[in-house]
Amino acid sequence: MITFEGLEKEYRTKDKTFKALNGINLTIEKGEIFGVIGFSGAGKSTLIRCVNFLEKPTGGRVLVDGQDLLTLTPANIRKVKRNIGMVFQHFNLLQSKTVFANIAMPLVLEGAPKKQIKQRVEELLKFVGLSDKAGAYPEQLSGGQKQRVGIARALATQPSILLCDEATSALDPQTTGSILKLLKKINAEYKITILMITHEMSVIRDVCDKVAVIEGGEIIESGTVFDIFSNPQTKTAQNFVHSVLNDSIPESVRNLVQEHNPNGKLFKINFVGASSGQPLLSKIAKKFDVDINVLFGNITELQGVPFGHLIVELRGQENEIKRAYLHIQQENVSIREVIADAS
Amino acid sequence: MRVSNEEIIEAFWETISMVSISLLFAVIIGLPLGILLVVTRKGHLFENRFIFSILSTVVNIFRSIPFIILMVAIVPLTRLLVGSSIGTAAAVVPLVFYSGPYIARLIENSLLEVDSGVIEAAEAMGATPFQIIFRFLIPEALSSLILEITIATIGLIGASAMAGAVGGGGLGDLAITYGYQRFDTQVMVITVVILILMVQGMQTFGNILAKKIRRN
Numbered sequence: 205m206i207t208f209e210g211l212e213k214e215y216r217t218k219d220k221t222f223k224a225l226n227g228i229n230l231t232i233e234k235g236e237i238f239g240v241i242g243f244s245g246a247g248k249s250t251l252i253r254c255v256n257f258l259e260k261p262t263g264g265r266v267l268v269d270g271q272d273l274l275t276l277t278p279a280n281i282r283k284v285k286r287n288i289g290m291v292f293q294h295f296n297l298l299q300s301k302t303v304f305a306n307i308a309m310p311l312v313l314e315g316a317p318k319k320q321i322k323q324r325v326e327e328l329l330k331f332v333g334l335s336d337k338a339g340a341y342p343e344q345l346s347g348g349q350k351q352r353v354g355i356a357r358a359l360a361t362q363p364s365i366l367l368c369d370e371a372t373s374a375l376d377p378q379t380t381g382s383i384l385k386l387l388k389k390i391n392a393e394y395k396i397t398i399l400m401i402t403h404e405m406s407v408i409r410d411v412c413d414k415v416a417v418i419e420g421g422e423i424i425e426s427g428t429v430f431d432i433f434s435n436p437q438t439k440t441a442q443n444f445v446h447s448v449l450n451d452s453i454p455e456s457v458r459n460l461v462q463e464h465n466p467n468g469k470l471f472k473i474n475f476v477g478a479s480s481g482q483p484l485l486s487k488i489a490k491k492f493d494v495d496i497n498v499l500f501g502n503i504t505e506l507q508g509v510p511f512g513h514l515i516v517e518l519r520g521q522e523n524e525i526k527r528a529y530l531h532i533q534q535e536n537v538s539i540r541e542v543i544a545d546a547s
Numbered sequence: 548m549r550v551s552n553e554e555i556i557e558a559f560w561e562t563i564s565m566v567s568i569s570l571l572f573a574v575i576i577g578l579p580l581g582i583l584l585v586v587t588r589k590g591h592l593f594e595n596r597f598i599f600s601i602l603s604t605v606v607n608i609f610r611s612i613p614f615i616i617l618m619v620a621i622v623p624l625t626r627l628l629v630g631s632s633i634g635t636a637a638a639v640v641p642l643v644f645y646s647g648p649y650i651a652r653l654i655e656n657s658l659l660e661v662d663s664g665v666i667e668a669a670e671a672m673g674a675t676p677f678q679i680i681f682r683f684l685i686p687e688a689l690s691s692l693i694l695e696i697t698i699a700t701i702g703l704i705g706a707s708a709m710a711g712a713v714g715g716g717g718l719g720d721l722a723i724t725y726g727y728q729r730f731d732t733q734v735m736v737i738t739v740v741i742l743i744l745m746v747q748g749m750q751t752f753g754n755i756l757a758k759k760i761r762r763n
Contacts, residue, residue: 300760
């Protein structure tokens with residue numbers, strides 16, 4: 205659906221050039237919700253703006269539905285743009301127009317007949333839950349409502365791609381949740397491919413299927429949300445994962461362990477999907493002659509699948525601990541020994 | 548008082564027509580000029596350094612000439628355009644040259660205040676440059692445009708009084724020929740009061756209109 209091939213973007217000032225994007229290769233498949241995460245200045249905004257040519261690439265290509273925008277005439281680029289909706293961090297609504305007129309705008313630009321515009325806008329208002337606000341002005345709305353208008357506007361022309369540029373970054377956590385739910389609904393009901401950029405890992409966790417981590421204008425890691433969360437490779441990805449899924453042992457716990465049982469064995473057990481529903485630990489405690497001390501745990505949900513880990517201390521004979529360890533492995537649960545001061 | 552009521556009323560209407568005709572032409576010149584000053588600047592829709600610098604310089608030149616001098620300086624042009632350099636019609640020409648560039652600057656300022664995010668959204672929607680100007684930039688700036696043009700109109704009322712000095716007619720002419728040159732304080736006071744009322748009325752009207760438009 206969207207393919208970046210060696211995409212580059214350079215900004216030139218008088219005495220220096222700055223490479224915002226440095227050879228991006230990435231493919232976003234039809235129908236998926238793809239998240240790009242990075243710190244500010246990493247190039248994620250430039251990346252998403254290259255898709256609908258708000259920024260022109262200085263090297264490489266962006267293919268939208270197989271079409272290279274660089275080869276198209278301005279009129280055809282505008283046509284492609286109408287197939288790409290965009291949602292902005294600061295909503296970018298017309299303050300002088302009502303909610304209805306704002307949502308109608310892309311259709312008005314197309315020269316759609318009035319009747320058709322009215323029907324489509326009413327449908328969208330209902331979809332985003334703002335039917336009673338048609339006549340209101342943006343300044344009378346809350347942040348979340350404004351973003352709903354922004355989303356409805358982006359959907360007006362029935363695009364097949366939706367770009368979300370930090371769509372929830374200006375919203376409070378609760379509103380963020382409701383907007384993310386709306387985006388998921390759009391993806392599910394309209395089969396729209398969504399490309400979103402964000403600096404919040406919780407957004408990626410809550411809605412994305414796949415994620416790419418961008419740093420210094422390069423994609424340093426990408427994969428399914430599940431892969432990145434369960435096994436982040438780069439330091440930056442690990443930091444992002446830790447921001448929502450803290451799996452390091454708190455200092456207080458670590459001190460306690462070291463004080464009381466400096467030779468204790470600590471294990472990190474990862475739970476995925478069905479395994480998180482099993483009473484694994486109590487079974488182990490009954491079956492083997494070990495005591496289990498749960499030190500720390502964290503469970504979250506990734507793409508509708510429970511995902512988490514526990515850090516436990518096993519006490520007992522070395523032999524028994526080993527047997528328990530092997531048993532857990534046989535249950536297809538990932539377990540590894542950790543030393544007290546490592547994660 | 549050596550002036551009849553009829554003469555004052557006539558002068559009042561002369562001022563009104565002088566101001567409104569000049570305003571009309573000044574807006575016709577100033578609006579596109581103001582738009583061009585915005586869209587040709589760096590990073591905008593029709594970035595063009597050459598056109599921008601030329602327009603900006605020309606506007607600055609006209610803005611720096613004092614009105615009284617401008618009036619005299621363009622007498623040949625005034626003669627060419629209206630066939631005379633004296634009278635109400637003749638006063639309109641320098642008034643347009645005086646306030647056109649001024650209005651261009653005011654409009655430029657209003658348009659520059661429009662949130663660049665709105666333009667970005669327009670571009671993302673695939674709006675043509677003309678749609679961006681007329682469906683996004685101007686409607687978003689309209690309320691402040693009205694206020695700016697109100698300011699320009701008030702400036703015009705003041706300048707039109709000055710046009711009296713070259714026999715332009717209107718309240719200014721009356722004030723100068725009777726109030727100033729013949730020491731008729733009463734005429735002076737009456738004309739000044741009328742001018743004050745006109746300015747007050749204009750500003751109030753502008754404020755109400757701008758407020759209304761913001762909500763439309």
